Amino acid sequence: xxxxxxxxNERHRVREVRLRPLSFVDEVESGADxxxxxxxxxxxxxxxxxxxxxxxxxxKIVSKAEGRFVLWRDIVPGSLARSLAERTGKxxxxxxxxxxxxxxxxxxxxxxxxxxxxxxxxxANAGIDLSNAGRQDRAILLPLDPDCSAARxxxxxAKTIGxxxxxxxxxxxxxxxxxxxxxxxxxxxGMPALLNRRGSKDRDGRQLEGxxxxxxxxxxxxxxxxxxxxxxxxxxxxxSGLGPFVGDQPAAALVRPAEADxxx
Amino acid sequence: xxxxxxxxNERHRVREVRLRPLSFVDEVESGADxxxxxxxxxxxxxxxxxxxxxxxxxxKIVSKAEGRFVLWRDIVPGSLARSLAERTGKxxxxxxxxxxxxxxxxxxxxxxxxxxxxxxxxxANAGIDLSNAGRQDRAILLPLDPDCSAARxxxxxAKTIGxxxxxxxxxxxxxxxxxxxxxxxxxxxGMPALLNRRGSKDRDGRQLEGxxxxxxxxxxxxxxxxxxxxxxxxxxxxxSGLGPFVGDQPAAALVRPAEADxxx
Numbered sequence: 001x002x003x004x005x006x007x008x009n010e011r012h013r014v015r016e017v018r019l020r021p022l023s024f025v026d027e028v029e030s031g032a033d034x035x036x037x038x039x040x041x042x043x044x045x046x047x048x049x050x051x052x053x054x055x056x057x058x059x060k061i062v063s064k065a066e067g068r069f070v071l072w073r074d075i076v077p078g079s080l081a082r083s084l085a086e087r088t089g090k091x092x093x094x095x096x097x098x099x100x101x102x103x104x105x106x107x108x109x110x111x112x113x114x115x116x117x118x119x120x121x122x123x124a125n126a127g128i129d130l131s132n133a134g135r136q137d138r139a140i141l142l143p144l145d146p147d148c149s150a151a152r153x154x155x156x157x158a159k160t161i162g163x164x165x166x167x168x169x170x171x172x173x174x175x176x177x178x179x180x181x182x183x184x185x186x187x188x189x190g191m192p193a194l195l196n197r198r199g200s201k202d203r204d205g206r207q208l209e210g211x212x213x214x215x216x217x218x219x220x221x222x223x224x225x226x227x228x229x230x231x232x233x234x235x236x237x238x239x240s241g242l243g244p245f246v247g248d249q250p251a252a253a254l255v256r257p258a259e260a261d262x263x264x
Numbered sequence: 265x266x267x268x269x270x271x272x273n274e275r276h277r278v279r280e281v282r283l284r285p286l287s288f289v290d291e292v293e294s295g296a297d298x299x300x301x302x303x304x305x306x307x308x309x310x311x312x313x314x315x316x317x318x319x320x321x322x323x324k325i326v327s328k329a330e331g332r333f334v335l336w337r338d339i340v341p342g343s344l345a346r347s348l349a350e351r352t353g354k355x356x357x358x359x360x361x362x363x364x365x366x367x368x369x370x371x372x373x374x375x376x377x378x379x380x381x382x383x384x385x386x387x388a389n390a391g392i393d394l395s396n397a398g399r400q401d402r403a404i405l406l407p408l409d410p411d412c413s414a415a416r417x418x419x420x421x422a423k424t425i426g427x428x429x430x431x432x433x434x435x436x437x438x439x440x441x442x443x444x445x446x447x448x449x450x451x452x453x454g455m456p457a458l459l460n461r462r463g464s465k466d467r468d469g470r471q472l473e474g475x476x477x478x479x480x481x482x483x484x485x486x487x488x489x490x491x492x493x494x495x496x497x498x499x500x501x502x503x504s505g506l507g508p509f510v511g512d513q514p515a516a517a518l519v520r521p522a523e524a525d526x527x528x
Contacts, residue, residue: 226278
């Protein structure tokens with residue numbers, strides 16, 4: 001497998017990974033050419049940007065650029081939403097919006113509404129963002145197709161500065177067994193999402209099954225160290241030193257299929 | 265809360281995070297003074313090492329230095345282990361060892377044995393390592409108390425080079441809803457495990473509840489980008505640029521208590 005071979009061959013050459021925040025002043029609004037904005041920011045910030053750098057972009061500004069807003073006043077909660085809102089203590093309009101984005105309710109208890117998002121992600125509130133929406137009369141949904149968004153941004157950067165980095169769109173997710181959120185990859189272009197660690201030999205000299213390493217999620221988590229609570233201030237992080245990569249996978253590869261979910 | 269205030273005040277000053285692998289040639293064996301070894305390696309590698317750097321150390325070498333080995337020939341599987349071995353298809357001796365390290369079996373299906381480790385971690389095979397044990401006649405268990413191990417290593421480094429970095433002991437964990445493993449923190453000293461993101465205002469101007477960010481797990485995941493499959497080759501990663509930190513928490517703070525587990 002190409003990704004594994006790459007990892008085997010290249011990892012010893014990784015001598016330093018650098019994470020640098022990209023900030024820009026302008027508010028991103030619906031219709032913004034995010035690839036061009038990020039390309040110009042990269043060129044001001046790092047004239048040496050290379051095609052094997054990874055640009056991690058916060059989901060929120062991607063959604064904003066794509067106009068993924070819903071006005072609260074346009075939402076009419078149905079009976080299922082009203083009943084789940086009562087059970088969870090959440091705003092019925094938020095619950096209606098969560099349901100409209102989801103294929104399944106995984107867990108609904110006081111304070112908690114975990115769903116399977118139509119994109120496959122198991123996540124709280126279908127990833128709907130209430131904070132920093134720019135205006136308080138609207139909610140922000142996930143991008144329609146974050147893997148496509150990543151490719152579009154990479155194309156826009158390439159058109160602007162002539163270099164096409166890998167692009168990773170990240171969002172923060174909770175974990176069932178551990179406290180606190182970490183960032184994961186919800187959209188990806190130009191690098192593998194997973195790497196196969198070759199298994200070692202077992203005690204009888206047999207090759208053990210390899211382990212899959214969630215490379216893109218680790219990159220997203222590392223970029224999250226710089227994004228902090230205010231994605232508005234650090235909407236993108238440039239990760240250098242890991243590539244070049246062999247292989248290209250969508251972030252969808254990181255989603256455990258429902259039939260392989262360990263808790264069904 | 266100190267950790268939150270730190271985050272609020274300091275994060276805008278994070279201009280670059282650097283991740284650098286520390287390699288050393290000598291095999292670490294039982295009784296090794298890991299603090300001294302890591303201190304000497306750090307001083308050769310980075311004479312500028314600062315007390316607010318974070319040294320991420322692979323669980324495996326900590327366990328080795330602490331002599332956390334069990335010889336396979338000493339393990340006699342009991343009836344529960346034999347029955348679970350049949351159900352999961354795993355070696356009955358491994359299952360016996362997993363049970364001896366665990367407080368509860370969370371999931372046992374073909375190919376999968378997830379337990380609650382006595383330290384609280386929900387993880388596959390109780391974190392027992394079959395690979396790179398140095399010799400094939402033994403398994404490696406997690407450190408007895410990884411938070412203590414981290415403090416001891418930090419003390420040893422301080423004694424050796426006069427600088428006491430934060431120390432994070434990491435291991436790779438699977439995730440129930442996502443494919444692939446990422447590294448998390450199982451031992452910690454000298455930095456906060458979690459940071460409170462201050463909640464933003466809701467649509468009516470009320471302060472929303474803050475989100476907890478799993479800082480130490482994100483640092484572990486980022487270091488995992490350099491550790492790769494062969495912890496032996498890169499047993500430690502130096503993370504610079506995030507600190508200084510206010511506050512000090514054990515990695516145990518990252519463990520969701522059983523009663524707050526979303527799947528019980």
